[in-house]
Amino acid sequence: EPEVTQTPSHQVTQMGQEVILRCVPISNHLYFYWYRQILGQKVEFLVSFYNNEISEKSEIFDDQFSVERPDGSNFTLKIRSTKLEDSAMYFCASSQPGGANVLTFGAGSRLTVL
Amino acid sequence: QQQVKQSPQSLIVQKGGISIINCAYENTAFDYFPWYQQFPGKGPALLIAIRPDVSEKKEGRFTISFNKSAKQFSLHIMDSQPGDSATYFCAASSSGGSYIPTFGRGTSLIVHP
Numbered sequence: 001e002p003e004v005t006q007t008p009s010h011q012v013t014q015m016g017q018e019v020i021l022r023c024v025p026i027s028n029h030l031y032f033y034w035y036r037q038i039l040g041q042k043v044e045f046l047v048s049f050y051n052n053e054i055s056e057k058s059e060i061f062d063d064q065f066s067v068e069r070p071d072g073s074n075f076t077l078k079i080r081s082t083k084l085e086d087s088a089m090y091f092c093a094s095s096q097p098g099g100a101n102v103l104t105f106g107a108g109s110r111l112t113v114l
Numbered sequence: 115q116q117q118v119k120q121s122p123q124s125l126i127v128q129k130g131g132i133s134i135i136n137c138a139y140e141n142t143a144f145d146y147f148p149w150y151q152q153f154p155g156k157g158p159a160l161l162i163a164i165r166p167d168v169s170e171k172k173e174g175r176f177t178i179s180f181n182k183s184a185k186q187f188s189l190h191i192m193d194s195q196p197g198d199s200a201t202y203f204c205a206a207s208s209s210g211g212s213y214i215p216t217f218g219r220g221t222s223l224i225v226h227p
Contacts, residue, residue, distance in 0.1 A: 004157065006157075031213075033214070035217070037220075041219060042120075042217055042218060042219040042220065043158070043203060043217035043220065044217075045214055045215075045216070045217075048214055056214060091157055091158070093157070095213075101146070101207055101209075101213035101214070101215065102148070102160050102163075103158075103160070103215065104157075104159075104160075105150075105157030105158045105159065106157045107155060107156050107157045108157055
């Protein structure tokens with residue numbers, strides 16, 4: 001069964017450092033997403049990406065965040081200067097919309113900012 | 115307006131019992147209500163979903179009950195099994211809007227043998 005692959009599974013970084021989280025979406029999906037989940041809290045939408053551009057973003061997705069699809073297969077989330085409150089599980093998802101938007105999620109990347 | 119409120123935060127049931135997780139939403143434009151199941155170390159995976167044109171949908175031991183007037187929906191797991199132990203997320207989205215699901219906080223279910 002096709003799956004969304006995320007790397008790394010866990011990253012520990014110092015506050016102020018740049019972090020890149022990587023995702024390989026399902027090959028025939030066209031929409032890509034990043035969500036995050038702070039421990040014990042809800043899954044929050046960050047950004048969606050379609051046709052090589054951001055289609056929608058939340059208030060959380062400020063200037064320190066960026067996404068790109070550098071090579072047609074990978075989908076990355078960059079956090080330019082990490083803060084303590086960026087510590088969370090980051091989920092990548094992809095979908096092939098058509099009536100019902102069923103997202104397929106990766107296993108997540110746990111980011112710990114010290 | 116975009117919130118989806120989920121309860122309880124955690125739930126412990128005995129094997130064979132019924133697990134019930136509730137969600138409430140505010141945005142009347144929502145018209146697709148999926149439930150996702152997440153096992154440790156895995157991402158959430160679609161379990162079952164419902165549209166507001168029906169009040170109930172059943173797939174095996176899993177049933178969604180939907181109350182449009184109350185803007186509430188719930189997941190019932192009949193004959194709960196230890197293998198059902200996972201985190202369950204309700205979500206809601208609008209086909210007339212951005213399609214992007216809004217998730218609830220999640221419910222950690224433990225089914226004791």
